[in-house]
Amino acid sequence: MKTAKPLIALLLLSGIIRIDGFSQEVKTNDGLTHIERIKKSKTSIPLNPDDPILEAWAQKRDFSKDPKREPGPINVQRQAGGMAYVGIPTFFKQPIALTPEDLVAGNVDVAIMGAALDMSAGRRGTAFGPNAVRTAEGYVPWGDLAHIYSESVLVNPLKSLSIVDYGDAPVDFLSTEKTIVAVYDQVKEIAETGTAPFIVGGDHSLMYPNVAALAAVHGKGKIGVIHFDAHIDAEPGGAGHYLTHGSPVRLLIEEGHVNGKNFVQIGMRGWVVSEDMVDWMRKHEVRYHFMTEIVARGWEEVMKQTLAEALDGTDKIFISFDLDAFDPAFAPGTGTPEPGGLTPREIFPILRALAIQTDIVGMDLVEVNPLVDSGYQTTALLGQRVMREVLAGMVLRKNGITDPNYRHPKLMDHVGKEK
Ligand SMILES: [Mn+2]
Numbered sequence: 001m002k003t004a005k006p007l008i009a010l011l012l013l014s015g016i017i018r019i020d021g022f023s024q025e026v027k028t029n030d031g032l033t034h035i036e037r038i039k040k041s042k043t044s045i046p047l048n049p050d051d052p053i054l055e056a057w058a059q060k061r062d063f064s065k066d067p068k069r070e071p072g073p074i075n076v077q078r079q080a081g082g083m084a085y086v087g088i089p090t091f092f093k094q095p096i097a098l099t100p101e102d103l104v105a106g107n108v109d110v111a112i113m114g115a116a117l118d119m120s121a122g123r124r125g126t127a128f129g130p131n132a133v134r135t136a137e138g139y140v141p142w143g144d145l146a147h148i149y150s151e152s153v154l155v156n157p158l159k160s161l162s163i164v165d166y167g168d169a170p171v172d173f174l175s176t177e178k179t180i181v182a183v184y185d186q187v188k189e190i191a192e193t194g195t196a197p198f199i200v201g202g203d204h205s206l207m208y209p210n211v212a213a214l215a216a217v218h219g220k221g222k223i224g225v226i227h228f229d230a231h232i233d234a235e236p237g238g239a240g241h242y243l244t245h246g247s248p249v250r251l252l253i254e255e256g257h258v259n260g261k262n263f264v265q266i267g268m269r270g271w272v273v274s275e276d277m278v279d280w281m282r283k284h285e286v287r288y289h290f291m292t293e294i295v296a297r298g299w300e301e302v303m304k305q306t307l308a309e310a311l312d313g314t315d316k317i318f319i320s321f322d323l324d325a326f327d328p329a330f331a332p333g334t335g336t337p338e339p340g341g342l343t344p345r346e347i348f349p350i351l352r353a354l355a356i357q358t359d360i361v362g363m364d365l366v367e368v369n370p371l372v373d374s375g376y377q378t379t380a381l382l383g384q385r386v387m388r389e390v391l392a393g394m395v396l397r398k399n400g401i402t403d404p405n406y407r408h409p410k411l412m413d414h415v416g417k418e419k
Pocket of ligand 1 (some may be wrong): 115204229231233245322367
């Protein structure tokens with residue numbers, strides 16, 4: 001019996017057995033073979049409109065058949081607490097929410113969702129990112145066993161904020177173009193309730209639906225983006241596709257979702273940057289900080305400037321965090337690693353500072369690829385820390401802290417000379 005399910009799946013995929021929607025004939029009423037159809041249609045990929053499962057991947061199941069419940073976050077853990085590796089995996093072992101009504105009823109600050117989309121990158125595997133991040137905490141206990149206070153600042157975001165796991169966006173695992181519409185809808189659904197969506201990918205094509213959805217809610221040109229990345233991600237597309245994981249920045253700026261001057265980029269490096277690309281960014285007044293500049297001027301200087309730029313013209317900020325901003329020594333599990341990157345010690349303080357001094361309307365964490373992680377969980381572990389640092393900054397802001405460089409005084413001096 002153990003092998004029955006995989007066997008049935010194999011038989012279905014191979015066409016040996018057919019059930020429900022699988023029993024219909026492939027339509028050929030245009031008189032073409034599929035090769036001819038594809039060759040004729042240079043700018044679209046022909047899909048079978050009569051396929052009964054054409055949209056099934058995106059359909060919501062019928063919630064009305066569930067046991068009746070009041071709206072609000074649902075704790076799916078049976079125990080009051082446990083070790084990280086025990087229990088049903090949700091982001092930070094937080095309760096889940098399934099609907100916007102749950103977010104409103106729970107007065108939820110942050111809804112973390114997965115977007116397992118990895119078709120726009122040459123090296124697949126980031127689709128496994130969301131669940132890798134959900135299970136990345138090696139030893140941090142949860143619930144009643146948890147005594148978790150953020151590094152340097154000693155606040156506990158999981159107790160001070162209402163945070164839920166909003167599940168995953170639906171994914172057409174054969175199409176970036178179709179999937180991003182579903183991601184856009186789900187991000188917008190969260191943001192419309194006043195909750196900040198945190199999207200865990202998935203590849204960086206996600207920045208486009210994520211930011212476009214937030215711009216639709218907060219206003220076009222009203223939010224700024226702080227973009228951590230080894231790459232500019234402002235290519236004009238690839239192989240005719242408007243959107244790849246290398247092109248979301250160009251689409252967002254050229255379509256007017258974000259003004260170039262409210263787009264701050266940090267950490268770019270490597271051999272794929274051309275002068276043309278840099279000129280495009282200068283034309284659109286993007287504020288970029290290559291590693292070239294960071295190494296020459298020093299991280300502290302550039303960080304200070306970045307924080308000032310983030311506040312110029314908007315105080316609503318979206319953080320788009322590509323794990324390859326880190327040096328691959330720290331984050332090997334990513335598809336496009338570039339040596340010479342930033343360190344966790346450099347990045348954690350700027351994340352807290354951004355969240356202290358701006359209104360974080362959302363963030364994404366992308367390009368975590370556990371399939372190529374030579375350190376097993378190293379990259380996903382770093383990814384969940386990136387979110388934790390932002391959450392810690394959000395708590396400090398809520399507590400009235402205004403100093404972006406705030407550190408807990410007792411951690412700075414062991415003899416009690418703190419003010
Ligand atoms: Mn990127």
